[in-house]
Amino acid sequence: MEIGYFPGCSLHSTAQEFDLSVKTVCDILGVRLMEIPDWNCCGASAAHETSEELGLALPYLDLVKAETANLETVLSPCPACFSHLAETHEKVVGDQTLGERLKSVTESRGYEGGVNNRHVLDYFMDDVGLGTIKEKVKTPLEGLKVACYYGCLTRLPGVNLDSVEHPEMMDKIVAALGAEAMDWTHKTECCGASLSITRTEIALRLGREILDAAQRAGADCVAVVCPLCQSNLDVRQAGINGKYKTAFSLPIVYLTQLMGVAFGAPKSQLGFDKHVVAPDVLKKY
Amino acid sequence: MTESSQDENIEVFTYSEIENIEGFIGNFDVTIRKKARSVDMAKCTGCGECVQKCPTKVPSEFDMGLGKRKAIYTPFAQAVPNVPVIDRDHCLKFLKDKCGVCQKVCPADAVDYTQKDEMVQRKVGAIIVATGFSLFDWTVYEEYGGGRYKDVITGLHLERMLDTSGPTEGKVIRPSDGREAKQIVFVQCVGSRDEAKGVPYCSRICCMYTAKQTILLKDHIPDSQSYVFYIDIRAAGKNYEEFVKKAQRESGTVYIRGRVSKIYDRGDKLIVQGADTLAGERVEIEADLVVLATAVVPNPDAVKLAQMLNMPYDQYGFYTEAHPKLQPVESVTAGVFLTGSCQFPKDIPDSVAMTGAASVRACAVFSQDELTIEPKIAWVDPEVCSGCFNCMEACPFDAIISEEYQGRYVARVRESVCHGCGNCAATCRTKAVNVKGFTDEEIYAQIEAPFFEEEVEVA
Amino acid sequence: MPEILNRGDIHAFKNEVLALIGQDASRCIQCGKCSSGCPIAYEMEHLPSQILRFIQLNMRDKALASNTIWLCAVCETCTVRCPESIDIAGIMDALRKICRREGVMPGDKKIAKFNEIFLNSIRGNGRVYELGLVMKYNMATAQPFKDALLGPVMFGKGKLKVAPDKVQDIAPVKAAFSKAKTFIAPKAKE
Incomplete structure (x- = not known):
């Protein structure tokens, strides 16, 4: 099977291990990923904050490119990219005038509404299914305690995946891998990544609260599905320890990396060398 | 509660549900389901021996699950009547045909596992709805x-x-x-x-x-x-x-x-x-x-009761009073009165005041031999009525009945039930139904009046 | 001097926001749930509910000058918990747009600057060039050594690229940048 793939800017740079592990896992599941040809940035929140139309035009262009390449399903691992594509799709499908306007703004051939947007969570949960995931597990992650961290994902516009306040999709996938998904208090708290560079102290404060909650829950690692959550909690962990005199050493791993390990993929194909906090806890699997 | 349960003019039905209500003001027929208590109320002395000896403990509903009750129990200490009930969903006798301790220890031989729900009929003149929240x-x-x-x-x-x-x-x-x-x-x-x-x-x-x-x-x-x-x-x-x-x-x-x-x-x-x-x-x-x-x-089954009483309710399921300021305890259905939080959230003083008002309104129904009704109600001309009974379907208050007239069946409006909404008149194909004071002729006359002003003679 | 509320149309700002993004701030009952749950509220000059109040009371300048609207991380906690279903994060976003459109001095210059540089990166390359972005931002805000320790760490992990990733056909991206309008009139409710 072949589906479309929209890595977005982060998966090409700071979140290469996400990119790598998504590809590895999909490969094991027999899913071929075809990158949207010549995709462009979704615009993130910066485009939207400047111009509403620009915020829609950039993801619109990606939808056009996907449709042109006959990609019916597009997998966007980054929640921000996914939200922007899904929201733009929703708006354009529901409003012809807007569609016409965006077509003219982007000077493109126009988007017909033929793309089915997927995030890794609903793709693995609904399209692939827990049954198939269980079947593929070669090394069950027995004894591994995982705090599944969703951040703002479930609240983003265009995203309609799971319970907004108490999501469980990732937990269910993690449990299917044989690991223990911890019930914890900060699943959906904001990590402050968008202020990570400009107001670092805020990101450190929020990151500390999340790591603290994960540690209290007894987690060995935190599973994420967002490149910003990952880099904010992983790369900034030393900063948090420095500022708050804490001693966190919690690996922040992508869900797909855990899947890869459980599926028996070589660790070299999962990008563990990219982590700042070494995920040693996964060595035994 | 104790006082009213002992009053000769008051009959208290506990552990009972209203199954059906028919009729109209002064003439309601109420069907009551007395649920099987599994304890004979006539024999039970309320000694509590059965409750003490019952081995099965269940989270107490009255105590919000903070405490336990037995499978045979009274919901709380001051409950009226002081006769326990067996919770058949938890009692071992009913679940596994075991135990039977309550029957053995009862000195009055009041425990009866074979008891069945019983339907009783009562004729009442007025109904006060106080079903709470x-x-x-x-x-x-x-x-x-x-x-x-x-x-x-x-x-x-x-x-x-x-x-x-x-x-x-x-x-x-x-x-x-x-x-x-x-x-x-x-x-x-x-x-x-x-x-x-x-x-x-x-x-x-x-x-x-x-x-x-x-x-x-x-x-x-x-x-x-x-x-x-x-x-x-x-x-x-x-x-x-x-x-x-x-x-x-x-x-x-x-x-x-x-x-x-x-x-x-x-x-x-x-x-x-x-x-x-x-x-x-x-x-x-x-x-x-x-x-x-x-x-x-509102209670989850509030709407069911409202439908039984042909009584309007709001978008939440609270019962609607006939007038928010002038008839706060009357429902639109004549003879049905409201009190307490089934109408809208109320505290104790408000509920008590409202209950007094509703009771007096109910007494007013009985204090006179004849009822005064609204003048603007529907009337069926039996000569014209074809007996299709479409009006019966259209009536939201169940006010129309079928009646024999010169060898055939025609519609008749029960005056005490009709509210004069006019649905029947609008539905009637033979123009047999009219609302008094709003007959077709009267409405036509009103429409014509402004257009033929000079021809109108002042009497 | 106390602010005289009725010198102009007290509904003006509320109506402006309503017309721009279809969000009616006058529905807000000031319960404060948005402020209670806002993870950034500690750092804000005004609570999110106060920004809503400024809109209700036509205190336009005060709302637009507040750092609150820039600190909002658009995590949407306020929006999903609002008992009146007001898109509060969306309102913050709209206020930022008004500031940009009118050249109002942003209540947090660094964040505004960062977002500007971020956007320029997309305008030029079609994609975000993270290293260039951070370097430019540090220069623009005169803090060249900010996060200097993190650079080598991330480089060592191969997480930052030396050259920008670019799209081949930049024309449609450029077209979008030059033609896009700040606001799209909200669709009338059916």
Whole structure:
């Protein structure tokens, strides 16, 4: 099977291990990923904050490119990219005038509404299914305690995946891998990544609260599905320890990396060398 | 209750449901299902031996699950009548045909496992609906834990704990570990004033019972501290404002103006994440116990009863009064009166006042031999009526009956039931039905009048 | 001097926001749930509910000058919990747009600057060039050594690229930048 793939800017740079592990896992599941040809940035929140139309035009262009390449399903691992594509799709499908306007703004051939947007969570949960995931597990992650961290994902516009306040999709996938998904208090708290560079102290404060909650829950690692959550909690962990005199050493791993390990993929194909906090806890699997 | 149960003119049906209501003002036929109690009320002396010996314990509904009751039980100590009932869903006799202890120990031979539901008929002239309310299911608030934290309770749970003859004998404890609660946070408007997850209206009773509970808490646990997160304090009753001030000034209750956003646990504390919009600050409180003031909502089966009584209800399921200002205790259906929170959230003084009014209105029905009815009601001309009975379908009040007239069946309007809505008149194809005072001729005349002004003669 | 509220149309700002993004701030009952749950509220000059109040009371300048609207991380906690279903994060976003459109001095210059540089990176390359972005931002805000320790760490992990990733056909991206309007009139409710 072949589906479309929209890595977005982060998966090409700071979140290469996400990119790598998504590809590895999909490969094991027999899913071929075809990158949207010549995709462009979704615009993130910066485009939207400047111009509403620009915020829609950039993801619109990606939808056009996907449709042109006959990609019916597009997998966007980054929640921000996914939200922007899904929201733009929703708006354009529901409003012809807007569609016409965006077509003219982007000077493109126009988007017909033929793309089915997927995030890794609903793709693995609904399209692939827990049954198939269980079947593929070669090394069950027995004894591994995982705090599944969703951040703002479930609240983003265009995203309609799971319970907004108490999501469980990732937990269910993690449990299917044989690991223990911890019930914890900060699943959906904001990590402050968008202020990570400009107001670092805020990101450190929020990151500390999340790591603290994960540690209290007894987690060995935190599973994420967002490149910003990952880099904010992983790369900034030393900063948090420095500022708050804490001693966190919690690996922040992508869900797909855990899947890869459980599926028996070589660790070299999962990008563990990219982590700042070494995920040693996964060595035994 | 005891007094009324002993009055010769009052018949009390407990553990019973209304199955059906027919008829109209002065002539209601009510079918009542007396549910099988499995205890013969005539024989039982209320000695309580059976309850004591029953081996099966079930969470007590009356105590909000904080205490246990037996499978044969009276719901609470002062319940009328003092005759227990067997809960067949939990009794071993009914589940596994075992035990039978209650029957063995009963000195009056009152326990009867074979008892069946019994239908009884009563003729009544007026009906007062006082079916009360339910509490909003707050577990939709996932941000408050969605029911996952044992120490997040409702005001009713606390009410049971504060009762010295209640499940904790007046001790206020944390259900999770049984420790006495010292730092208690009250969260107002849980479900109320929330159009997204709850109901838009104010539940009216929470501000005052919360103030009362904080005062009682200070009495019960002198070193406790209560915090109340509120949006507005609604204390608009006689001495109500003073009462809230008493809570603040004498019991030291701290009121914090802001709706709580999230509750989660940290260690053995609950973190209540709020804000004080007056201080302009976000605040958190480490609580031992969190008490939610859940919204007052109609009973789940409120609509069913309304339909039985042909009685309108609002978008929430509260029964609608005939007029919000001038007929607050009458329903639109003649002979049916309303009181208490089945109409809208009400506190005790309001409910008592309303019940007095409803009772007097019901007595007024009986105090006269003839009823005065509204003049604007429908009338069927039997000469013209073709007997299609479309009007019967159209009538929302069940006011139209079929009656023999010169060898054929025609429609007739029961004057005491008709409200003059005109649905029947609009439906009638032969123009046999008219609303008195609004006949077709009269309406045509009114329409014509302005166009032929000069021809109108003033009599 | 106290602010005289009725010198102009008290509904003007509320109506402006309503017309721009279809969000009616006058529905806000000031319950404060948005402020209670806002993870950034500690750092804000005004609570989110106060910004809503400014809109209700036509205190336009005060709302637009507040750092609150820039600190908002658009995590949407306020929006999903609002009992009146007001898109509060969306309102913050709209206020930022008004500031940009009118050249109002942003309440937090660094965040505004960062977002500007971020956007320029997309305008030029079609994709975000993270290293260039951070370097430019540090220069623009005169803090060249900010996060200097993190650079080598991330480089060592191969997480930062030396050259920007670019789209081949930049024309449609450029077209979008030059033609896009700040606001799209909200669709009338059916």
